[in-house]
Amino acid sequence: MSGRLVVVGGDAAGMSAASQARRMDRDLEIVAFERSGYGSYSACGEPYYVAGIVDSIERLVARTPERFAHMGIDLRTRHEVEAIDLDRRLVRVADLEGGSRFEMPWDQLMVSTGAHPLRPASIAGIDLPGVLALRTLEDAVTLRAMTEHEAERVVVVGAGYIGLEMAEALAGRGAHVTIVTLGPHVLEKTLDPEMGRIVDDAVRDAGVELLTDTTVDRIVGDVKATGVAAGDALVPADLVFLGLGTAPDVALAEAAGIPLGVTGAIAVDDRQRTRVEGVWSAGDCAETVHRVNGQAVNIHLGTIANKTGRIAGTNIGGGDARFPGVLGTAIVKVFDLEVACTGLNTAQSAASGFDPVVGIAKGRAGASYWPDAAGMVVSVIADRVTGRVLGGQVVGGEGTGKRIDALATAIWKEATLDDLAWADLAYAPPFTGVWDLINIASRNAADP
Amino acid sequence: MSGRLVVVGGDAAGMSAASQARRMDRDLEIVAFERSGYGSYSACGEPYYVAGIVDSIERLVARTPERFAHMGIDLRTRHEVEAIDLDRRLVRVADLEGGSRFEMPWDQLMVSTGAHPLRPASIAGIDLPGVLALRTLEDAVTLRAMTEHEAERVVVVGAGYIGLEMAEALAGRGAHVTIVTLGPHVLEKTLDPEMGRIVDDAVRDAGVELLTDTTVDRIVGDVKATGVAAGDALVPADLVFLGLGTAPDVALAEAAGIPLGVTGAIAVDDRQRTRVEGVWSAGDCAETVHRVNGQAVNIHLGTIANKTGRIAGTNIGGGDARFPGVLGTAIVKVFDLEVACTGLNTAQSAASGFDPVVGIAKGRAGASYWPDAAGMVVSVIADRVTGRVLGGQVVGGEGTGKRIDALATAIWKEATLDDLAWADLAYAPPFTGVWDLINIASRNAADP
Numbered sequence: 001m002s003g004r005l006v007v008v009g010g011d012a013a014g015m016s017a018a019s020q021a022r023r024m025d026r027d028l029e030i031v032a033f034e035r036s037g038y039g040s041y042s043a044c045g046e047p048y049y050v051a052g053i054v055d056s057i058e059r060l061v062a063r064t065p066e067r068f069a070h071m072g073i074d075l076r077t078r079h080e081v082e083a084i085d086l087d088r089r090l091v092r093v094a095d096l097e098g099g100s101r102f103e104m105p106w107d108q109l110m111v112s113t114g115a116h117p118l119r120p121a122s123i124a125g126i127d128l129p130g131v132l133a134l135r136t137l138e139d140a141v142t143l144r145a146m147t148e149h150e151a152e153r154v155v156v157v158g159a160g161y162i163g164l165e166m167a168e169a170l171a172g173r174g175a176h177v178t179i180v181t182l183g184p185h186v187l188e189k190t191l192d193p194e195m196g197r198i199v200d201d202a203v204r205d206a207g208v209e210l211l212t213d214t215t216v217d218r219i220v221g222d223v224k225a226t227g228v229a230a231g232d233a234l235v236p237a238d239l240v241f242l243g244l245g246t247a248p249d250v251a252l253a254e255a256a257g258i259p260l261g262v263t264g265a266i267a268v269d270d271r272q273r274t275r276v277e278g279v280w281s282a283g284d285c286a287e288t289v290h291r292v293n294g295q296a297v298n299i300h301l302g303t304i305a306n307k308t309g310r311i312a313g314t315n316i317g318g319g320d321a322r323f324p325g326v327l328g329t330a331i332v333k334v335f336d337l338e339v340a341c342t343g344l345n346t347a348q349s350a351a352s353g354f355d356p357v358v359g360i361a362k363g364r365a366g367a368s369y370w371p372d373a374a375g376m377v378v379s380v381i382a383d384r385v386t387g388r389v390l391g392g393q394v395v396g397g398e399g400t401g402k403r404i405d406a407l408a409t410a411i412w413k414e415a416t417l418d419d420l421a422w423a424d425l426a427y428a429p430p431f432t433g434v435w436d437l438i439n440i441a442s443r444n445a446a447d448p
Numbered sequence: 449m450s451g452r453l454v455v456v457g458g459d460a461a462g463m464s465a466a467s468q469a470r471r472m473d474r475d476l477e478i479v480a481f482e483r484s485g486y487g488s489y490s491a492c493g494e495p496y497y498v499a500g501i502v503d504s505i506e507r508l509v510a511r512t513p514e515r516f517a518h519m520g521i522d523l524r525t526r527h528e529v530e531a532i533d534l535d536r537r538l539v540r541v542a543d544l545e546g547g548s549r550f551e552m553p554w555d556q557l558m559v560s561t562g563a564h565p566l567r568p569a570s571i572a573g574i575d576l577p578g579v580l581a582l583r584t585l586e587d588a589v590t591l592r593a594m595t596e597h598e599a600e601r602v603v604v605v606g607a608g609y610i611g612l613e614m615a616e617a618l619a620g621r622g623a624h625v626t627i628v629t630l631g632p633h634v635l636e637k638t639l640d641p642e643m644g645r646i647v648d649d650a651v652r653d654a655g656v657e658l659l660t661d662t663t664v665d666r667i668v669g670d671v672k673a674t675g676v677a678a679g680d681a682l683v684p685a686d687l688v689f690l691g692l693g694t695a696p697d698v699a700l701a702e703a704a705g706i707p708l709g710v711t712g713a714i715a716v717d718d719r720q721r722t723r724v725e726g727v728w729s730a731g732d733c734a735e736t737v738h739r740v741n742g743q744a745v746n747i748h749l750g751t752i753a754n755k756t757g758r759i760a761g762t763n764i765g766g767g768d769a770r771f772p773g774v775l776g777t778a779i780v781k782v783f784d785l786e787v788a789c790t791g792l793n794t795a796q797s798a799a800s801g802f803d804p805v806v807g808i809a810k811g812r813a814g815a816s817y818w819p820d821a822a823g824m825v826v827s828v829i830a831d832r833v834t835g836r837v838l839g840g841q842v843v844g845g846e847g848t849g850k851r852i853d854a855l856a857t858a859i860w861k862e863a864t865l866d867d868l869a870w871a872d873l874a875y876a877p878p879f880t881g882v883w884d885l886i887n888i889a890s891r892n893a894a895d896p
Contacts (some may be wrong), residue, residue, distance in 0.1 A: 062816070329875075402880065
């Protein structure tokens with residue numbers, strides 16, 4: 001149909017959509033507005049820039065505005081869309097550098113406003129200087145600068161993916177790190193307790209103080225944060241990092257009247273269409289469907305943002321693509337461990353109406369006689385009645401985490417425990433025992 | 449039904465069957481005869497004993513006769529079954545140590561005679577001393593002893609799994625190694641040419657001489673092998689290692705009148721029953737079914753031996769288990785590379801009546817900005833008409849090989865390219881790009 005596509009938010013989902021729409025339709029005019037100074041960046045890489053593993057912030061930019069210009073995509077950074085007008089089919093934009101404001105009409109609109117870190121107002125002192133979170137590359141630059149100067153003692157609040165990655169990054173920078181989490185173990189939203197506790201041990205073994213089951217009551221300090229009141233303790237801190245999760249950035253959409261779904265994110269169909277004609281959404285701000293329980297979910301992962309963005313772009317460009325949903329598959333490096341999960345955990349399975357049974361297999365990523373094989377633990381969660389595999393988790397040493405993909409693929413194809421107990425998985429002594437731990441965990445779940 | 453089970457061949461399949469039959473039936477009498485000095489050993493570990501990575505040969509023994517005795521299983525090593533009498537339902541056994549011969553009646557018989565390395569009589573000089581292959585632990589001991597003394601120049605004939613593992617083992621022992629293979633690249637029976645040539649380069653980079661498309665005309669030497677006439681060259685050798693593949697050991701079964709199948713291995717149904725009542729077979733000597741083309745195959749892998757052995761044992765013990773077939777999934781470490789495959793390769797797909805299309809994705813096991821991420825290449829083979837995934841291959845650096853299991857699981861569940869192009873696989877910067885190479889290879893195959 002061509003005309004003009006306006007993209008609101010120029011990161012993973014937005015620029016995936018723009019790029020794919022361009023591939024589909026050479027005549028479409030594409031303008032993308034990004035509030036921060038960088039578009040198309042890897043938010044997932046930010047902890048590694050803070051850690052110093054990635055040397056320059058520019059390396060986290062997948063494509064520069066110049067490269068997009070070469071593709072015929074007008075990406076304008078430091079431009080904030082302040083309002084979406086559905087009646088007049090335009091956006092109102094502030095040029096944060098130049099200071100001007102203007103309107104830009106669209107024929108199709110892509111809302112890819114992402115998600116922002118939670119800063120619960122219920123925690124007193126949360127707006128003090130020195131209480132930081134991570135969203136944009138600029139945030140990463142600020143955090144890295146602090147690690148080079150003032151941040152000797154750090155409290156990380158929350159023990160999700162970002163909290164753990166930042167704890168490792170900051171500890172690697174020489175800071176004394178304390179993690180405070182309300183959960184009974186780290187990664188409590190994704191891992192079952194038995195798996196989570198293995199990660200707890202690794203975090204503590206790495207010299208990080210970990211306070212589980214602990215509420216952050218307030219952040220103390222006069223002109224800046226100097227400590228965290230957590231449970232009975234007052235933990236001193238030069239820097240407080242908030243890893244309390246993220247919420248979809250839907251203020252613009254909501255103000256415009258673009259309907260949200262049950263999760264609070266923007267409601268979309270499997271073509272990434274919102275309920276407003278010509279308006280699309282994808283990425284962290286949009287809902288998607290969990291393939292295991294069929295429920296609407298809003299999971300903030302780069303994989304989902306890129307995939308849903310690409311689906312939107314195909315459809316914007318006149319094609320017909322449908323997004324098949326997600327499993328929430330994720331992986332995180334936590335010091336010497338690789339931690340991965342897919343599908344539903346046991347609690348989520350029960351909450352979804354399944355009768356979950358769990359099989360666990362502990363072993364090594366190598367034959368029994370293979371020297372120095374990494375340890376690993378695999379869990380498989382299934383429905384007791386049907387045997388359908390609902391979820392799985394892997395915790396292990398180097399080279400083990402991506403083995404989750406076999407479980408993800410199994411769940412993607414609605415495999416049963418019987419499928420996985422006998423699945424023909426690869427074996428040689430440097431890699432696994434002759435019965436893969438996925439085979440064994442599945443057998444254990446089938447015959448607990 | 450109890451009575452007595454006699455097991456002919458006490459390695460992976462035989463002892464898996466014995467152990468599982470014992471779990472199922474406490475009253476069954478179980479006697480296993482093993483010709484070599486060790487039962488229940490890891491043949492797959494032998495190259496690593498030769499390499500010196502595994503220090504003692506005993507470490508390759510999964511369970512000793514004493515441990516089997518403790519389970520009520522009478523494993524007799526150095527006992528060769530010389531004949532199976534189906535009419536009188538007994539075996540004739542030679543005690544290779546004591547020198548006596550005796551008969552042992554059975555109510556059920558497990559034929560798990562394995563496979564032996566090929567020694568084609570068409571190659572003159574193949575029976576010279578110094579021309580060795582690898583089957584039993586004793587063979588591994590002999591080979592390791594030779595590497596410590598006389599074997600400075602080694603020719604490996606054949607470039608399959610064992611040939612490559614032994615080339616690496618012997619090179620690691622300081623030998624100058626030449627591989628001679630008739631194939632156009634290494635692993636020619638499993639890998640597609642584009643993938644195989646990557647492995648060729650790694651082999652050569654490791655200092656091994658690799659002669660592809662080269663016939664071994666004869667092995668030269670008077671009292672022992674001193675060289676190999678290969679194509680135009682005479683390659684000097686203190687040791688010639690035969691890695692020309694293996695053939696099922698069916699002489700006993702054939703002599704007894706137990707029917708073989710089209711592959712030349714023992715015909716069995718999915719319960720591992722031969723066509724003779726009360727006689728079972730599993731492991732390298734038995735046929736199985738390839739799940740992709742439904743054809744009878746005879747693939748010699750430890751995984752298949754253990755799984756089919758366990759199925760046989762369940763059924764021998766009065767249970768009801770059915771073997772679901774194989775994909776031929778395999779993995780091998782080749783110097784710094786991990787090489788894995790599953791399902792059919794392109795040539796096998798075409799020979800099976802499919803119209804194969806191949807997608808290849810080259811990248812890294814890490815985000816573009818992740819320092820020192822291992823390189824890896826993934827190929828996905830599918831049927832052009834239906835999109836069904838038929839096979840896949842992975843060649844890459846450390847930690848990449850077991851990613852084949854996602855492809856194996858996909859094929860196990862009859863996934864299509866569209867399934868895999870969007871499958872929710874795990875992503876974080878230390879592990880992969882945001883689009884997994886499996887996603888990309890599948891997309892490339894779908895849209896070549």
